[in-house]
Amino acid sequence: MEQRLEYRIFTYSAYLRKKYGRKVFRVGLSTGIPCPHREQTGGCIFCNAETFTGEYQSKGLTIEQQLADAVPRTKESCGDVKLLAYFQDDTSTAGNIDFLRKKFTEALSHPDIIGLVVSTRPDYINSEVVKILNSFEVPVTVEIGLQSIHDSSLRFLNRGHNFQQVDKAIQLCGKADLNVGVHLIIGIPGETFDDVLETIQYISANKYIKQVKLHNLVVYKNTKLAEITKKWKIPTLQIPKYIEILANLLPHLRGDIVVTRLFTSNVRRSQIAQGDFVGNKTKWMNELRKYIYKNNIVQGSETEIELDFREYYDL
Numbered sequence: 001m002e003q004r005l006e007y008r009i010f011t012y013s014a015y016l017r018k019k020y021g022r023k024v025f026r027v028g029l030s031t032g033i034p035c036p037h038r039e040q041t042g043g044c045i046f047c048n049a050e051t052f053t054g055e056y057q058s059k060g061l062t063i064e065q066q067l068a069d070a071v072p073r074t075k076e077s078c079g080d081v082k083l084l085a086y087f088q089d090d091t092s093t094a095g096n097i098d099f100l101r102k103k104f105t106e107a108l109s110h111p112d113i114i115g116l117v118v119s120t121r122p123d124y125i126n127s128e129v130v131k132i133l134n135s136f137e138v139p140v141t142v143e144i145g146l147q148s149i150h151d152s153s154l155r156f157l158n159r160g161h162n163f164q165q166v167d168k169a170i171q172l173c174g175k176a177d178l179n180v181g182v183h184l185i186i187g188i189p190g191e192t193f194d195d196v197l198e199t200i201q202y203i204s205a206n207k208y209i210k211q212v213k214l215h216n217l218v219v220y221k222n223t224k225l226a227e228i229t230k231k232w233k234i235p236t237l238q239i240p241k242y243i244e245i246l247a248n249l250l251p252h253l254r255g256d257i258v259v260t261r262l263f264t265s266n267v268r269r270s271q272i273a274q275g276d277f278v279g280n281k282t283k284w285m286n287e288l289r290k291y292i293y294k295n296n297i298v299q300g301s302e303t304e305i306e307l308d309f310r311e312y313y314d315l
């Protein structure tokens with residue numbers, strides 16, 4: 001049988017195909033509100049807003065203008081696809097409730113948009129936000145920055161929230177039947193494999209979590225993290241080791257959890273302070289695929305739900 005990552009990992013593209021029965025892509029949008037945590041405290045030590053993918057916030061474009069720019073470009077490269085409005089950068093639930101309702105409604109009124117994805121911090125999720133998100137008739141996913149279940153790591157990253165707050169936000173969204181995803185960083189200085197494994201085990205045991213977005217920690221220029229790693233000569237995780245760790249975590253990740261990202265993407269050489277994270281993502285995926293097949297790894301094999309790819313593919 002052909003060796004494909006999708007046969008061993010529940011990928012986002014497989015999930016979208018299963019859910020919508022057609023090709024669906026995300027289009028990145030911005031509410032225009034800068035992250036309050038960054039504005040008020042300097043932000044997470046790894047964050048460099050200049051590396052965010054959309055430049056809509058800095059350009060001050062309305063949602064209509066953002067869509068007029070992004071939709072034709074996406075269709076040109078991906079064909080006749082339907083789209084999910086993805087409020088990805090910054091903290092997308094920061095701001096006045098009426099303002100947020102207006103922004104999300106504006107995005108959903110575009111004929112090609114068939115769903116909403118909102119990325120945010122746990123301390124910017126409350127019952128009012130959940131109520132708005134729940135009021136839309138399209139599928140809504142809330143991506144919450146978890147990063148780690150270890151408070152010492154969250155403090156090191158200057159996340160400005162603790163694990164308990166993340167857990168509470170996940171429950172609030174999950175109980176309201178919103179689709180919940182979490183963001184996770186692998187390679188936080190001081191964390192061992194077992195520390196990350198504990199975070200993965202928490203994710204697998206949490207019935208509300210349906211998606212996980214994995215990131216290798218990237219040391220961007222002009223960040224506190226770049227200063228600290230240089231000053232204390234802290235090495236960052238390199239890609240081969242990241243692949244090994246990631247692959248060995250996968251058996252512990254419930255098989256029905258969608259992996260929406262496997263590597264931090266869109267990293268430009270000019271942006272990084274140290275590490276080898278610039279490169280050919282296709283090559284890394286290929287290395288991961290080879291490692292997984294060589295070691296006979298399947299997502300979820302150490303959990304109650306093992307990935308069953310036949311559910312997602314017509315073979």
Ligand code: SF4
Nearest residue numbers: 035038043044047090
């Ligand atoms: S919460 Fe997100 S946008 Fe805000 S500082 Fe942290 S990483 Fe940056």
